[in-house]
Amino acid sequence: MKRKEKKYKEYLFVDGYNIINSWDNLRELSSLNLEVAREELIETMAEYQHYSDIKIIVVFDAHMVKGNNGKKEKVKGVEVVFTKENETADQYIEKTLDDIGRIKRVRVATSDWMEQQIILGRGGTRISARELEVEIFNQRNLIKKKKNKEKDKTELFIGRLDEEVLRKLNKWGKNSK
Template structure:
């Protein structure tokens, strides 16, 4: 199984669309990121966990699922980087490849030490954009295929069918 651990606020700070959204509403930026990651998960089949810093917040760690994505807010005095490192260790096994999406240089080196692979914020954004293009092209092809599968009828035959249709009602 492949697992993608995402440093949520790192992505929000690095992706231009999310930066614009967060200027008005941090929660909306988080939701948009999660929606994007849900499409990524659906397309790749990866298990996706997004971790948000709650370092300056009081209280316990909070976990929930949203759009099929595991969402974690770290506990008080725990950074997203620390939680990602713990998850990388906990999830590590022979059958699991762990990818960590972060552009934090110190975190990247720490992740390598745990045997995980890193994806920069820019690389993940490119992957998501490519997935969106592939999905759009697939939908467009399906739509065109459906249109081309329809029988074209001459005007005379179409009128005959229309008369039959109206007669039955």
């Protein structure tokens, strides 16, 4: 049975190499190994997609690769696109924006000023690489705070239990393994 595709209220296109070259940690990684930097970006975007409920499409330029027909794949729920020969990430994003930009809420993460202007003219909104990095950082902090709050609640609850109940719970836990 095929899983039903989730409906997203918002789409975020990420200009992969633009972001890699803009974020310090990814730029450093890419100087050692570009593949590892791409994987780290995709991992970060997968985590962000999971918590934000925004559909993320990461687009990498492959337009300089002779005979390249382009490639689309899903990695941890994130759509990853390698453009075809003679097609830049910007061109792919613009073309896709023409199709869905007036119907869906679409943001594009890039620090390319010219691309940002084109995005705005096609019904999308832009977010710079730095703004995206801050947005992800803030969301991670929010999640940490939420987890700590839950942990505190659990510890407070356990602290209210008397010794006899705790002993029985411990014994029950050991027996169920």
